[in-house]
Amino acid sequence: xxxxxxxxxxxxxxxxxxxxxxxxxxxxxxxxxxxxxxxxxxxxxxxxxxxxxxxxxxxxxxxxxxxxxxxxxxxxxxxxxxxxxxxxxxxxxxxxxxxxxxxxxxxxxxxxxxxxxxxxxxxxxxxxxxxxxxxxxxxxxxx
Numbered sequence: 011x012x013x014x015x016x017x018x019x020x021x022x023x024x025x026x027x028x029x030x031x032x033x034x035x036x037x038x039x040x041x042x043x044x045x046x047x048x049x050x051x052x053x054x055x056x057x058x059x060x061x062x063x064x065x066x067x068x069x070x071x072x073x074x075x076x077x078x079x080x081x082x083x084x085x086x087x088x089x090x091x092x093x094x095x096x097x098x099x100x101x102x103x104x105x106x107x108x109x110x111x112x113x114x115x116x117x118x119x120x121x122x123x124x125x126x127x128x129x130x131x132x133x134x135x136x137x138x139x140x141x142x143x144x145x146x147x148x149x150x151x152x153x
Contacts, residue, residue, distance in 0.1 A: 019039065038146060040075070044138050046077065048076055059113050059115045082150075084129065085107040085114065087104055087125075090104070105119075118147075119134075120152075135152075136149075
């Protein structure tokens with residue numbers, strides 16, 4: 011009998027991956043192809059990022075993928091000088107929330123952008139990139 015293969019694609023995401031198995035592992039394949047994807051409930055239309063396996067509103071797993079594209083508005087940001095385990099060597103770094111209207115995206119700003127240039131309300135875009143260790147991630151860049 012063949013050994014069951016474990017779908018552990020999610021371990022390739024981010025600086026530190028706390029999970030390797032997820033019901034939204036296709037997210038990693040999309041990142042591999044340069045696309046940042048969220049998902050939407052086909053029952054109620056609620057959009058999610060990061061993608062979710064189930065809609066908390068409808069309690070269904072009827073989800074479809076959509077690409078996070080165009081620009082969002084910088085809703086908030088802060089620069090971290092203390093980090094959780096696994097992120098210490100990356101300090102300092104700036105985390106932020108982009109508001110895309112129907113959904114929000116949490117992530118990091120591009121380290122090439124000086125924090126002094128960030129302003130709430132500025133237009134930014136989410137861009138797929140890789141960490142210095144070659145792991146998949148995304149950052150916010152000026153639009």
